[in-house]
Amino acid sequence: MLRDSRLSFTARGILVYLLSLPDGADIDVRKLADRHPRVGRRGVQSAVDELIAAGYYVRRTRRDDHGRLRTETFVTDTPQVRVAASDHQPGTGDPGTQAAGTLPSVDKNSGKNEDKTPPASPPREGGDEHLTQASRLLARLAAVDSRLRLSGKQVTALAPFAAEWLRRGATVAELTDALCQGLPTRVYSAARLVGDRLHRKLPDPRRQWQSYADCAGDCGRPLPANQDQGICAACAGLAPTPEPTPTPGSAADLTGAGAQLVASIRARRALTARA
CATH class of the missing domain: 1.10.10 (Arc Repressor Mutant, subunit A)
Known part of the structure; x- marks a missing residue:
């Protein structure tokens, strides 16, 4: 202030x-x-x-x-x-x-217990898991701090804003901390305060990393992005088996400057052993 x-x-x-x-x-x-x-x-x-x-x-x-x-x-x-x-x-x-x-x-x-919500238009809704999880979180805020007790109507109005946090990659713990930490001494309207923090502290979307499942066959290669289980096309006989990735060979496989360097090192070791 x-x-x-x-x-x-x-x-x-x-x-x-x-x-x-x-x-x-x-x-x-x-x-x-x-x-x-x-x-x-x-x-x-x-x-x-x-x-x-x-x-x-x-x-x-x-x-x-x-x-x-x-x-x-x-x-x-x-x-x-x-x-x-x-x-x-x-x-x-x-x-x-x-x-x-x-x-x-x-x-x-x-101004206590006024049922007012932020003027911003709510994010997209659609009976998804994020909206359900956000509603449960808002309804339980009073268990964390009794000053943040919300009515059922207030929870319904604020849930789309909280769900947007979860869609952007925020965890339940992070959202709870953002709403409950650093509260003023007096909270005159829990709905106003929660709505203000949901709108003002909305995080940027986090980068979502793509995960890949492994082939259930003998190759152990990762499956395509849109396949969560089963075997790859090569193990199913629908595609040729990819060439194995070359691995570092032994000293005997070296040629040119590499072979000369290995020979020089071996010669020095031999001289040291004789001495």
Whole structure:
């Protein structure tokens, strides 16, 4: 958080201050400017805009049981994935009491357990083994860290992203470490955090090495790439037997400069033995 190069030093300082406030604290731009006179109201508003753009400061508008619009706000030390705005517009009702141009009460817990997933389009699906394995892994994350408890709906939404890791060659252990290691002190939304890491840390595809089965006949040669078992064409009599690979011969097989070198070495050994 403090090393996020997207944030100015003013925005980082205000974020640290907001995180230190108790849940439900009543704070707005004017009050922040009063407590930080050197920054000023315009500077505070600009810093808050930075926090919103970076995902540290999140607003959500909803209608309460009395039909009034309420804006819930929470701040977090982990940037949250921004979700595209919904086309749904709140119904009619009495307007809320929030004054224009001010920040609503800051509640660092109002974003807990939100069922939001990354805006990126999911990778290809298709009832394969990777998708099944990814779903099981996500459902068991809470056993590794209770802060990463996901609902069944969240697991279904995130499984295609996790399956893409496995398709690219990542192991279950590597994927689990990427999701569970280095968690922030507080996790306000497990689905958001897991979705962000799946998208942001997606590895490049690993090179897949082709393996070949050995011929079950006497030759022991590797079978063609598309044949997993059985004998080769030569052992089946469908193709001529390949010429054996030449192997290094004995000294007697050497000619030319090689034969002269061997003869010289033998002569020196003979002289040494006589001496």
